Each structure stands twice: as C-alpha cells, then as structure tokens.
Amino acid sequence: MDDALIEKLGILADAAKYDASCASSGAKPRSGGKEGLGSTTGAGICHAYTPDGRCVSLLKILLTNHCLFDCVYCINRRSSNVRRARFTVAEVVDLTLGFYKRNCIEGLFLSSGIIRSPDHTMEQMMLVARTLRRDHGFAGYIHLKTIPEASPWLIEQAGLWADRLSINLELPTDHSLKAFAPEKNGGTIKAVMGQVNERIVEAKEERRRFSPAGQSTQLIVGADDATDRSVLETSGTLYQRYGLRRVYYSAFSPIPEASSVLPVKPPPLQRENRLYQADWLLRYYGFTVEEIASGGEGGMLDLGIDPKLAWALKNRERFPVDVNRADREMLLRVPGLGARAVDKILSARRHTRLRMEDLGRLSNGLRRARPFLIAANYHPVGGLTDRLDLRQRLVTPSSQLSLF
Amino acid sequence: MRTITLREGADLDGFRRAVRRLAATRTAPEAVLWSVGAPSLFGDEGPALEDGAPVLLPQAVGQLIETVVCHGDPERYALLYRLVWRVLNGERALLDQHADPLVHRLERLDKAVRRDIHKMHAFLRFRALPDPDGGERYVAWFEPDHHIVEAVAAFFVDRFESMVWTILTPKGSLHWDRHRLMTGPPAERPDSLTDDRFAEGWLRYYESTFNPARVNPTAMRAEMPRKYWANMPETAAIPAMVRAAPARVQAMLEAEAAIPRRRMPEKAVAAMARQAPESLAELNRLIQRSEPLVPGATQAVPGEGPEGAAIAIVGEQPGDQEDREGRPFVGPAGQLLTAALEEAGIDRGGVYLTNAVKHFKFVQRGKRRIHQSPTAGEVKHYRWWLMTELGFVRPRLVVALGATAALALTGRPVSVLRERGPMVFDGWNGDGWDGFVTVHPSYLLRLPEEEERRRAQAEFVADLRRAATLA
Numbered sequence: 001m002d003d004a005l006i007e008k009l010g011i012l013a014d015a016a017k018y019d020a021s022c023a024s025s026g027a028k029p030r031s032g033g034k035e036g037l038g039s040t041t042g043a044g045i046c047h048a049y050t051p052d053g054r055c056v057s058l059l060k061i062l063l064t065n066h067c068l069f070d071c072v073y074c075i076n077r078r079s080s081n082v083r084r085a086r087f088t089v090a091e092v093v094d095l096t097l098g099f100y101k102r103n104c105i106e107g108l109f110l111s112s113g114i115i116r117s118p119d120h121t122m123e124q125m126m127l128v129a130r131t132l133r134r135d136h137g138f139a140g141y142i143h144l145k146t147i148p149e150a151s152p153w154l155i156e157q158a159g160l161w162a163d164r165l166s167i168n169l170e171l172p173t174d175h176s177l178k179a180f181a182p183e184k185n186g187g188t189i190k191a192v193m194g195q196v197n198e199r200i201v202e203a204k205e206e207r208r209r210f211s212p213a214g215q216s217t218q219l220i221v222g223a224d225d226a227t228d229r230s231v232l233e234t235s236g237t238l239y240q241r242y243g244l245r246r247v248y249y250s251a252f253s254p255i256p257e258a259s260s261v262l263p264v265k266p267p268p269l270q271r272e273n274r275l276y277q278a279d280w281l282l283r284y285y286g287f288t289v290e291e292i293a294s295g296g297e298g299g300m301l302d303l304g305i306d307p308k309l310a311w312a313l314k315n316r317e318r319f320p321v322d323v324n325r326a327d328r329e330m331l332l333r334v335p336g337l338g339a340r341a342v343d344k345i346l347s348a349r350r351h352t353r354l355r356m357e358d359l360g361r362l363s364n365g366l367r368r369a370r371p372f373l374i375a376a377n378y379h380p381v382g383g384l385t386d387r388l389d390l391r392q393r394l395v396t397p398s399s400q401l402s403l404f
Numbered sequence: 405m406r407t408i409t410l411r412e413g414a415d416l417d418g419f420r421r422a423v424r425r426l427a428a429t430r431t432a433p434e435a436v437l438w439s440v441g442a443p444s445l446f447g448d449e450g451p452a453l454e455d456g457a458p459v460l461l462p463q464a465v466g467q468l469i470e471t472v473v474c475h476g477d478p479e480r481y482a483l484l485y486r487l488v489w490r491v492l493n494g495e496r497a498l499l500d501q502h503a504d505p506l507v508h509r510l511e512r513l514d515k516a517v518r519r520d521i522h523k524m525h526a527f528l529r530f531r532a533l534p535d536p537d538g539g540e541r542y543v544a545w546f547e548p549d550h551h552i553v554e555a556v557a558a559f560f561v562d563r564f565e566s567m568v569w570t571i572l573t574p575k576g577s578l579h580w581d582r583h584r585l586m587t588g589p590p591a592e593r594p595d596s597l598t599d600d601r602f603a604e605g606w607l608r609y610y611e612s613t614f615n616p617a618r619v620n621p622t623a624m625r626a627e628m629p630r631k632y633w634a635n636m637p638e639t640a641a642i643p644a645m646v647r648a649a650p651a652r653v654q655a656m657l658e659a660e661a662a663i664p665r666r667r668m669p670e671k672a673v674a675a676m677a678r679q680a681p682e683s684l685a686e687l688n689r690l691i692q693r694s695e696p697l698v699p700g701a702t703q704a705v706p707g708e709g710p711e712g713a714a715i716a717i718v719g720e721q722p723g724d725q726e727d728r729e730g731r732p733f734v735g736p737a738g739q740l741l742t743a744a745l746e747e748a749g750i751d752r753g754g755v756y757l758t759n760a761v762k763h764f765k766f767v768q769r770g771k772r773r774i775h776q777s778p779t780a781g782e783v784k785h786y787r788w789w790l791m792t793e794l795g796f797v798r799p800r801l802v803v804a805l806g807a808t809a810a811l812a813l814t815g816r817p818v819s820v821l822r823e824r825g826p827m828v829f830d831g832w833n834g835d836g837w838d839g840f841v842t843v844h845p846s847y848l849l850r851l852p853e854e855e856e857r858r859r860a861q862a863e864f865v866a867d868l869r870r871a872a873t874l875a
C-alpha cells in the first residue's frame with residue numbers, strides 16, 4: 001500500500017461515512033476453507049468503535065466520489081467542491097483482503113457516486129464483488145449499495161455475489177425527493193426494491209443464492225420538513241410491501257461544502273434515536289404507526305422520553321399490568337420491559353409467583369417499569385399512574401456528553 | 405469435607421470427572437471444597453473416589469457449564485456444582501427460573517464469558533510478518549479477562565484457515581499452520597510487532613470514517629472499554645480525533661454555503677439515456693461476459709439470425725451440444741426444428757433463433773450432463789436480456805416453443821397444449837408483441853410411441869406453417 005492509495009482511502013472513506021447502514025448480520029454461516037478466506041457468523045461483529053459511538057464492522061467506502069447527480073444533501077454531488085478520487089476494482093479488492101486478514105473488518109460495504117453512467121458504475125461495483133468471491137474465495141460479508149437507475153440485469157448479477165443489497169430512498173416523500181434529488185425518481189427506486197424483493201423471495205423458495213441477507217434502505221431525517229409520522233409511515237410501507245430487513249435513519253448531518261438549500265442547523269441527534277426506538281416498536285412490539293405517533297404532538301415524537309413511555313403516559317388507563325397474569329402482548333407494552341425480559345418473565349412465572357425482587361433479576365429496566373406493574377408483593381396504591389408528575393419522576397436528566 | 409483441586413484455567417474435563425464421582429457418591433455441595441491449582445487432584449480426606457458414570461443433564465445446563473468454567477471467578481466450580489446438584493435432585497427446569505439467585509448469578513458469569521469471547525473475536529488484530537519461506541505469517545497479542553483461549557480457537561481457525569497465524573495471550577497461546585492447531589503456554593507481550601503499511605492504511609480509514617458532528621465518546625467506551633485499547637493500533641488516534649471534533653463542526657456550520665464550481669444537469673441525464681446497449685452485438689457481448697445465474701455452463705449462447713427477421717423463435721435454454729458449440733438449436737431438438745421448418749416451407753436462415761435462458765443448466769450423471777429445466781425465478785432473471793434482444797430484432801411475430809419460453813414472454817405460467825396458437829406477448833416498454841405458442845421440439849423427442857410422435861410432429865409443422873402466415 002503506497003501513499004497515494006492511503007490518500008485515496010482517506011477521501012473515499014470520508015465520503016462514505018454518512019451512510020448509517022453498516023450491519024454485517026443476516027448471512028448464513030459459511031467459511032472459505034483452505035483455499036478461500038473468511039467466514040460469516042450470522043450475527044456479525046463490530047471490530048471497533050469510533051468516537052461517534054458507531055460500530056466499525058465493514059470497510060465502508062465509495063468506489064468513487066465523482067458523481068453526475070446533484071442531490072443537495074450529499075457531499076459528493078456534482079456541484080460540490082470536495083476533493084475527488086477513484087479506486088480501481090483491484091484496489092478495492094486488495095484493501096478488503098488486507099484488512100480482513102488483519103481481523104479489522106467483517107467484509108465490505110461498497111457504494112459509489114455515479115460516473116459515466118449508472119450501468120457503468122454498477123458494473124464496476126459488481127465486478128469488485130465477483131472478483132472477491134470468484135477469484136479469492138472470499139467468504140466474508142459483502143453489502144452492495146445498488147444504483148436504482150442501473151439496468152435490471154446488473155442488479156440480477158449483483159445479487160449473485162452480495163450478502164445484502166440496499167437501495168437508499170434517502171427522503172421519505174416523493175415531494176422532497178423531487179426538490180432535493182432532481183435526477184432521482186421515487187418510482188424507479190421502488191420498482192428496483194420490488195425487483196430485488198421478488199428475486200430474494202424466489203431464490204429462497206428455489207434454494208438459490210440471491211442477496212441472502214435481504215435488502216435495506218436509509219432515510220435522511222431533518223433535511224426536509226417531513227414529520228416523524230410520515231417517516232414512520234414510509235418505513236411501515238417499505239417493511240410490508242418490499243420485505244425490507246432494515247430501514248436506517250440518519251439524522252441529517254452538517255457536511256462541509258453544504259448547499260444553501262439545506263437547513264443550517266442539524267436536527268437533534270435524539271430524533272434519530274427516537275425513530276429507531278419507534279421502528280423497533282413497529283417491527284417487534286406490535287405497535288401501529290398511529291399509536292406511536294399519538295404519544296407525541298403534531299406528528300413528531302417526544303424527544304424527552306422514549307416512544308413506548310410516551311404512549312403509556314397517554315394511555316394510563318391500561319395500567320398497571322399484573323406481571324403474573326398479563327399476556328405477552330400487554331407485557332411488551334410496559335415501559336422498561338424489553339422483549340427478552342418479557343420472555344424470561346413468561347418462563348419464570350410458570351414456576352413461581354413473581355415478586356418485585358425477582359423482577360429485579362429479570363429486567364434492567366425495573367425502575368421505569370415499576371409504576372406500571374403489579375407483582376405478588378407489590379401493588380401501586382392510589383394509582384401511581386395517575387400522578388401528574390410521573391413523567392418528571394421517570395425522566396433522568398439527559399447526561400451531558402463529555403469530551404476528553 | 406472433600407477437597408477437589410482442578411487445573412488452572414478452564415478445566416472442563418476435570419470438572420466433569422469430579423461431577424461424575426461426586427454424583428455417584430451422592431455428595432452434597434456443602435460437603436465439597438473446590439480449589440484451583442495444577443494438577444487435577446481428587447479428595448484428600450475420606451475414601452478415594454471411584455470413576456463415576458456419565459451424568460445426564462439437560463442440554464442447556466451442559467452449555468452453561470462449558471461457558472462458566474472459563475470464568476476467572478474462583479467460586480465458579482462451587483456454583484456450578486450447586487446447580488448440578490439441584491438439577492439432579494428434582495429441579496430439572498431450574499435454568500428456566502431466571503429469578504432464582506443461583507441461576508441469576510450463573511447467568512451473569514455466562515454473560516461475562518460470552519462477552520469476553522465476543523470482544524476477542526472483534527478486537528484482536530493480526531499483524532503480518534514476513535515469513536522466511538516467502539509467505540506471510542500473522543501474529544496477534546491479546547489480553548482476555550477470562551480463560552477463553554481455547555474457546556475462541558474454532559472461530560479463528562474457521563475464519564483464517566488458509567493463513568498461518570499465532571495468537572499470544574497471558575492465559576495461553578494458539579498456533580495454526582494451515583493444517584493443525586497447537587495450543588501453547590501463557591506468553592509474554594512481544595516487544596515489538598512490526599507493522600506493514602496496511603496498519604497505516606487502517607489508521608487512516610478509522611480517522612476518516614468518524615463523523616465529528618456526532619462525537620459521543622461515552623457510547624464508544626461502553627462498547628470498547630479502555631482496557632482493550634492497548635492492543636488496537638487505531639485507538640492511538642482517538643484523543644486527537646475527539647479534541648479536534650468541535651472545531652471541525654464549528655467550521656462546517658460557519659462556512660458559507662458553497663458556490664458550485666460546475667453544474668451541468670444535461671450531462672447527467674444524457675449519460676443515463678445512453679447507457680443501454682446500443683446494438684445487438686453489444687448486448688450479446690454483455691451477456692457473454694456475465695455470470696450464469698446457475699453455475700456450470702461453459703458459455704452463454706446468444707441468439708442467431710438476421711436483425712429485422714419476420715419471425716423470431718424462442719426456445720427454452722441451450723442443451724449439452726449448444727453449450728459446447730456456443731450456438732442455439734444445434735442439438736437433436738435443433739435438428740428436428742430445422743427439419744420441421746423446412747417441411748413448413750420456412751428458411752431457417754431467415755428466422756431469428758434464440759432461447760429464453762442463455763446458459764445450460766444440468767446435473768452430471770457419470771459422463772453425461774442431464775438437462776435441468778430452469779425454474780420460474782431463473783427465467784425471470786434472464787427476462788430483461790430477452791426483451792432487449794427482441795427489441796433489437798423487431799420481428800413481426802414471436803414464436804414461443806414450449807412452456808418456459810411462453811413464461812418468459814408473458815410473465816405467467818402457460819399451458820402449452822391447451823393454449824397453443826396466437827397470443828399477445830408482453831413486449832418491450834409496454835407495447836405487446838404478436839405472438840404464437842407451440843410445443844418445444846424436445847417434447848416430440850420424448851414421446852414414446854411412434855404413432856403419437858408422427859401425429860404430434862405433423863401438428864408442430866402445421867403450427868409453424870400457420871405462424872408463417874401471421875408474420
């Protein structure tokens with residue numbers, strides 16, 4: 001590796017860092033054996049964390065940050081004045097193998113600005129994946145960011161080599177997409193999502209390999225004026241209609257070389273957090289978008305408390321819940337109780353009537369759950385849930401971030 | 405009181421032997437004192453212990469034992485034996501009682517060991533050292549909290565089976581030579597592990613992937629506690645990254661919105677419009693350098709015949725002979741088709757011939773390659789190519805031979821014998837093609853009875869003749 005390559009790596013990693021999706025999960029366990037290299041474990045591994053608290057799992061880079069498109073929220077748009085660079089297919093392959101052998105990464109997450117044409121770009125990305133798999137027996141994780149404007153055959157080919165394909169919708173409404181990403185088209189993006197989903201489902205049925213870890217997308221939050229409700233509605237549709245594995249939310253982050261169309265102030269990072277929590281409630285806790293949104297005001301989530309607590313405070317008549325009797329669905333709605341704690345409660349209560357100290361051993365969130373619960377030796381008298389100051393009592397002053 | 409001394413580290417075998425003997429003599433946990441120190445010794449006071457029979461435990465208990473023996477807690481064996489004793493004495497489902505204090509404590513030990521294993525998988529870094537024999541050797545130094553060196557071996561062997569590597573830790577070492585795993589004694593921290601330029605590249609990557617606008621060292625330290633930093637080269641950059649972050653963000657917020665230097669929207673749109681293949685030859689080159697969607701074929705078999713032909717005939721997929729020669733319809737079914745065309749008065753040379761799927765799919769039986777029909781999913785994979793191809797040929801009529809071709813051209817399952825005859829196919833960009841469905845010649849080859857075959861063949865020729873009149 002020479003100075004020039006290190007320099008390029010710096011530019012093309014910097015340009016890729018605004019994409020939040022870095023997970024290396026969902027692949028079937030496999031390994032490269034004596035001739036190949038690497039393995040996937042199913043859950044994925046974070047090999048390091050950067051001081052922004054994010055996990056470093058895949059080598060997340062762009063093939064190039066030259067781009068013919070002009071999406072205003074993106075640092076690589078053609079009208080931005082950033083330094084540009086471009087990797088060859090062989091360079092990306094070497095970097096991936098080199099870092100992988102040193103146990104720095106789980107694999108590659110390759111994305112790209114659009115050069116020459118969407119097809120040309122997508123073909124180069126597909127070639128990286130193909131070279132790694134076919135010529136080097138690479139069995140680590142490969143995530144390719146699909147270019148929706150590329151021809152369908154390239155997406156068919158990419159799915160043969162990648163563990164996961166993603167197509168970023170970036171903006172939750174067609175209206176914002178038109179305003180902020182003039183060359184993009186919501187219809188095209190969704191058509192490709194549909195194509196990929198169809199192939200994934202067929203391949204599963206026919207026991208072939210096609211993007212076995214599914215597809216994901218990213219939505220940028222806070223660049224346009226979409227409410228949390230409309231963001232979550234978009235996610236709900238994506239999960240249902242296109243079978244997406246994950247929707248990532250990325251709080252719009254100030255970028256160098258920002259365009260004047262953008263808001264100057266970034267949205268609070270907490271908004272992104274709350275959206276992830278809400279997304280979780282949507283997928284695993286049986287909540288509807290309507291219920292989640294009702295916890296906040298005017299279509300926005302409450303930034304001060306998590307969406308489950310917000311919902312519970314507005315639906316106090318449904319509490320307290322008896323941990324020894326309530327069904328799973330209702331237990332999942334108790335603030336502070338996660339799905340794992342709920343499953344432990346269900347299995348433990350078959351053997352004994354649960355008391356408060358038992359719950360302390362089953363869940364880490366008891367402090368918050370307490371006012372909403374009834375246990376064998378505990379019944380909140382006078383209805384704790386009726387107290388007006390309940391919200392204050394449950395909210396820990398948000399800790400200031402410390403620099404060191 | 406019985407004293408049992410187990411080997412330093414994770415002595416799973418010693419513990420298993422001890423449990424068998426103690427269970428055989430029905431010794432209660434209160435009567436056992438566990439200590440650690442090499443080598444494994446059993447019982448000083450009281451009669452010598454006999455070897456015991458294996459003890460039957462629920463699987464979950466076995467798994468918990470395997471993990472917890474790795475823990476550094478000196479009480480681990482005593483706790484585990486109390487668990488085993490209770491399970492053997494009527495509490496089979498004890499592990500489900502997560503609220504039980506003993507279970508709760510063991511679960512915490514289990515979790516700590518799992519976390520340690522996970523962090524070792526994650527944070528260990530290999531450095532490449534040049535090997536005397538020209539290859540590369542990878543060496544790592546790591547300091548785990550618990551006795552997990554042997555527990556992590558399988559992961560590293562599986563992942564790095566093709567490399568030669570050594571892992572050194574204060575709790576033991578591992579060496580893999582691409583064939584055998586050797587375990588060694590505790591090691592000292594090596595003085596210097598020289599680094600190649602990949603380490604430098606990695607440092608640059610780590611710095612560049614960090615977003616200063618989101619600085620949050622607390623979240624970082626929760627997942628990557630400081631005790632691991634010493635052995636991770638990239639962490640050297642952390643203090644400077646955090647220190648510089650606020651100023652970098654301030655600079656971004658204060659900077660005036662950039663004035664674009666170049667802005668040429670026409671170019672982007674034009675480039676996109678131009679990207680599709682511009683000729684049939686270009687399309688075929690693209691197909692030929694693509695990967696078969698089902699592995700095995702020697703080469704892609706493109707269509708053949710004049711562009712602008714009145715009739716395009718679409719078959720299923722290349723067969724054994726087509727795969728070798730790279731040309732469509734040259735095998736037995738192809739010969740039958742040629743004969744039928746001739747009989748119908750159609751010049752084969754004037755017809756465009758192609759297949760719905762461009763690669764041969766087969767299973768090997770001895771020396772023979774037995775044809776396998778493509779699945780519906782595979783047919784769809786190839787559909788874009790077929791449609792683009794026909795878009796260049798622009799025939800007046802498209803003839804589908806058999807169900808696969810009909811599926812590719814209509815997007816739905818078609819019953820050939822019931823629906824044979826004229827039909828409208830999905831075309832390119834929404835305009836339909838005038839189409840015609842008939843059987844595939846290989847269907848004729850498979851008919852067992854001479855009489856039946858002759859009749860079917862006559863019908864096939866009649867179909868072709870009729871198709872010719874429609875074109």
Ligand code: SF4
Pocket residue numbers: 067068069070071074075076077078112113114181
């Ligand atoms: S197409 Fe992608 S890289 Fe190019 S400007 Fe838009 S978001 Fe950025």
